[in-house]
Amino acid sequence: MKLAQIAIDDLNIPHLVSSLRSTCCPACASSKRTKWSLCKRCYAALSRATATSLYNPIGGGYEKAMADALRDLGKSEAHVPFPKRTNRPHNERNTKESA
Numbered sequence: 412m413k414l415a416q417i418a419i420d421d422l423n424i425p426h427l428v429s430s431l432r433s434t435c436c437p438a439c440a441s442s443k444r445t446k447w448s449l450c451k452r453c454y455a456a457l458s459r460a461t462a463t464s465l466y467n468p469i470g471g472g473y474e475k476a477m478a479d480a481l482r483d484l485g486k487s488e489a490h491v492p493f494p495k496r497t498n499r500p501h502n503e504r505n506t507k508e509s510a
């Protein structure tokens with residue numbers, strides 16, 4: 412599946428679920444285990460408080476924990492294997508240029 416880059420503030424629950432199920436680290440896009448939030452390397456780089464908060468359930472603080480984790484890692488976007496809905500086909504390009 413293609414990766415979408417989602418700004419941290421735009422991450423929603425479907426993104427997070429999709430990311431957890433995938434083998435792609437949302438911070439560095441390298442491989443991770445499914446059900447893990449991050450790859451080992453990124454996880455190891457987190458502050459203890461942030462790493463601990465990643466054990467919060469989705470809907471119970473996980474969203475904020477993930478945002479904090481990505482920011483701790485210096486990221487402004489997450490790599491999420493999720494189709495971007497905002498991608499529209501560039502149909503307008505086909506309008507006549509020579510009038």
Ligand SMILES: [Zn+2]
Binds near residue numbers: 437440441450454
């Ligand atoms: Zn990583």
